[in-house]
Amino acid sequence: xxxxxxxxxxxxxxxxxxxxxxxxxxxxxxxxxxxxxxxxxxxxxxxxxxxxxxxxxxxxxxxxxxxxxxxxxxxxxxxxxxxxxxxxxxxxxxxxxxxxxxxxxxxxxxxxxxxxxxxxxxxxxxxxxxxxxxxxxxxxxxxxxxxxxxxxxxxxxxxxxxxxxxxxxxxxxxxxxxxxxxxxxxxxxxxxxxxxxxxxxxxxxxxxxxxxxxxxxxxxxxxxxxxxxxxxxxxxxxxxxxxxxxxxxxxxxxxx
Amino acid sequence: xxxxxxxxxxxxxxxxxxxxxxxxxxxxxxxxxxxxxxxxxxxxxxxxxxxxxxxxxxxxxxxxxxxxxxxxxxxxxxxxxxxxxxxxxxxxxxxxxxxxxxxxxxxxxxxxxxxxxxxxxxxxxxxxxxxxxxxxxxxxxxxxxxxxxxxxxxxxxxxxxxxxxxxxxxxxxxxxxxxxxxxxxxxxxxxxxxxxxxxxxxxxxxxxxxxxxxxxxxxxxxxxxxxxxxxxxxxxxxxxxxxxxxxxxxxxxxxxxxxxxxxxxxxxxxxxxxxxxxxxxxxxxxxxxxxxxxxxxxxxxxxxxxxxxxxxxxxxxxxxxxxxxxxxxxxxxxxxxxxxxxxxxxxxxxxxxxxxxxxxxxxxxxxxxxxxxxxxxxxxxxxxxxxxxx
Numbered sequence: 001x002x003x004x005x006x007x008x009x010x011x012x013x014x015x016x017x018x019x020x021x022x023x024x025x026x027x028x029x030x031x032x033x034x035x036x037x038x039x040x041x042x043x044x045x046x047x048x049x050x051x052x053x054x055x056x057x058x059x060x061x062x063x064x065x066x067x068x069x070x071x072x073x074x075x076x077x078x079x080x081x082x083x084x085x086x087x088x089x090x091x092x093x094x095x096x097x098x099x100x101x102x103x104x105x106x107x108x109x110x111x112x113x114x115x116x117x118x119x120x121x122x123x124x125x126x127x128x129x130x131x132x133x134x135x136x137x138x139x140x141x142x143x144x145x146x147x148x149x150x151x152x153x154x155x156x157x158x159x160x161x162x163x164x165x166x167x168x169x170x171x172x173x174x175x176x177x178x179x180x181x182x183x184x185x186x187x188x189x190x191x192x193x194x195x196x197x198x199x200x201x202x203x204x205x206x207x208x209x210x211x212x213x214x215x216x217x218x219x220x221x222x223x224x225x226x227x228x229x230x231x232x233x234x235x236x237x238x239x240x241x242x243x244x245x246x247x248x249x250x251x252x253x254x255x256x
Numbered sequence: 257x258x259x260x261x262x263x264x265x266x267x268x269x270x271x272x273x274x275x276x277x278x279x280x281x282x283x284x285x286x287x288x289x290x291x292x293x294x295x296x297x298x299x300x301x302x303x304x305x306x307x308x309x310x311x312x313x314x315x316x317x318x319x320x321x322x323x324x325x326x327x328x329x330x331x332x333x334x335x336x337x338x339x340x341x342x343x344x345x346x347x348x349x350x351x352x353x354x355x356x357x358x359x360x361x362x363x364x365x366x367x368x369x370x371x372x373x374x375x376x377x378x379x380x381x382x383x384x385x386x387x388x389x390x391x392x393x394x395x396x397x398x399x400x401x402x403x404x405x406x407x408x409x410x411x412x413x414x415x416x417x418x419x420x421x422x423x424x425x426x427x428x429x430x431x432x433x434x435x436x437x438x439x440x441x442x443x444x445x446x447x448x449x450x451x452x453x454x455x456x457x458x459x460x461x462x463x464x465x466x467x468x469x470x471x472x473x474x475x476x477x478x479x480x481x482x483x484x485x486x487x488x489x490x491x492x493x494x495x496x497x498x499x500x501x502x503x504x505x506x507x508x509x510x511x512x513x514x515x516x517x518x519x520x521x522x523x524x525x526x527x528x529x530x531x532x533x534x535x536x537x538x539x540x541x542x543x544x545x546x547x548x549x550x551x552x553x554x555x556x557x558x559x560x561x562x563x564x565x566x567x568x569x570x571x572x573x574x575x576x577x578x579x580x581x582x583x584x585x586x587x588x589x590x591x592x593x594x595x596x597x598x599x600x601x602x603x604x605x606x607x608x609x610x611x612x613x614x615x616x617x618x619x620x621x622x623x624x625x626x627x628x629x630x631x632x633x634x635x636x637x638x639x640x641x642x643x644x645x646x
Binding site: 045046047048049050054055056057058059060061062063065118120123125159160170171173174177178179180181182183184187188190191194195198199202206209210211 | 430486487495496497500506507508509510511512513515521529530534536537538539563566567568569572578579580582591592594595598599602603606609610612613616617619620621
């Protein structure tokens with residue numbers, strides 16, 4: 001799709017190791033946790049009446065469902081904490097500074113992504129080695145929802161537990177007027193993850209389909225396959241994952 | 257018998273101890289100790305709790321009490337005077353401590369106002385202010401006026417000299433039904449009107465009589481505010497959810513649920529979670545102390561908890577639905593319906609985007625010039641840049 005690459009016959013592609021093993025591990029464990037939490041969460045909110053005419057002492061399936069929800073919540077929390085840690089020690093694509101578009105370059109890339117990929121008013125290729133700036137921003141919002149789910153969930157859980165950790169979040173309860181308000185917003189925020197997953201999966205397919213850089217498999221092996229011409233930018237050592245794409249953009253003139 | 261008890265109070269109630277006044281009114285030592293033991297059990301005190309209460313009542317003078325009524329239905333008073341133990345209502349509060357209360361006192365009009373002012377002056381800094389009802393703040397508080405003064409003015413004036421404030425019931429703690437949307441009078445809970453005084457929120461609509469008595473006895477016995485939760489409720493009575501003390505709880509854990517009030521499961525006494533029981537989000541002692549002397553409580557009578565000891569429980573409804581309606585989308589719009597709608601819109605949007613992509617970016621999709629298998633360079637040419645593009 002790059003003019004230079006395609007005219008010269010086979011494009012020169014380079015394999016770039018983008019997602020380190022801890023990032024991939026985090027991603028899939030996180031995905032599993034969210035799946036389990038969502039499914040058990042909906043069962044807890046509206047349990048099917050599958051048992052009838054039996055003694056309560058024969059069965060504990062609903063208690064078990066709740067137990068799975070709570071245990072998974074702990075796994076989710078520590079996995080999330082690990083990812084935050086990795087934002088400080090991981091490679092440039094995992095860096096925490098990518099997640100907020102505080103620099104002008106990042107903000108411009110957000111606008112470019114909106115034009116090229118979402119509205120498709122421009123067809124000029126965009127190349128982000130890590131995530132693009134809009135994706136990073138979306139993940140930042142998702143992290144905020146993570147924090148809310150953790151805080152509201154553990155605030156509700158605190159009254160069933162003597163452990164210190166859930167009691168760190170009891171300040172949430174008065175903010176929502178009591179447990180009922182917490183339940184409501186905790187339940188509502190679950191829908192964010194469902195909508196997020198729909199769009200996330202769609203966009204991964206979209207990028208792989210249009211760009212062919214192997215973004216779908218990158219979360220399995222860690223590699224993306226990128227045009228070597230675009231990777232050979234002068235400084236070549238920017239911490240910002242999307243910077244190289246932006247430089248390539250600048251050379252090609254402004255996005256329409 | 258009744259008349260002899262009525263005639264007895266010739267003892268000076270400011271100079272004698274509560275125990276002396278009780279015995280002067282004909283309460284036996286045995287009944288007195290039974291009351292102390294019963295209160296101690298209700299408050300969840302340790303083994304020596306009963307002795308502490310007995311000692312306090314034997315050695316301490318009464319606490320003067322001013323009991324105000326604002327926007328409320330007096331169900332808190334009704335609950336209190338129906339306490340199963342006579343010492344609680346008839347003696348501890350009504351005849352010994354109560355210096356002013358609109359509904360039970362003999363004087364009226366100017367005499368009543370005079371007695372209120374007398375109490376405020378005479379016991380300044382010592383009396384306990386008990387409030388039933390919320391304070392309207394809209395239109396300068398004209399929605400609740402007593403003796404020409406607004407509730408807000410009265411409560412501020414009386415609270416100024418109070419040792420502590422007890423907010424009785426959901427009205428005083430969070431505004432109850434009159435604070436439900438749209439809250440036309442701006443009904444405001446006591447703790448948002450009064451500042452700088454210790455306030456105990458005794459929640460419920462009404463609170464359980466034994467809980468009310470327990471809070472008073474605690475103040476009397478230990479001379480300090482009981483341990484409160486994040487919403488200002490005494491932990492002794494509001495630290496556990498109705499759900500955690502519910503005798504139907506095993507059905508919940510086993511997944512045995514009532515689906516409608518006339519089904520077989522309802523007859524079997526299964527959990528009322530799916531028909532809107534608010535027990536899992538409500539903190540109160542209904543499951544343990546119960547009502548009317550421990551006879552029953554709503555869930556035992558086959559109806560779910562409506563969450564009357566929680567803020568905004570009228571707006572957190574419907575009572576027969578697990579989660580609240582989603583605001584702004586009309587009746588019976590739950591979060592799930594909104595979520596499903598957004599999910600469908602998302603899928604439709606993604607599908608439209610996919611179609612758009614195939615139109616707008618069709619040059620970039622699929623095999624590009626120079627990419628067919630026939631034109632592919634011999635391996636391993638593509639690896640010429642070497643490994644590790646880090």
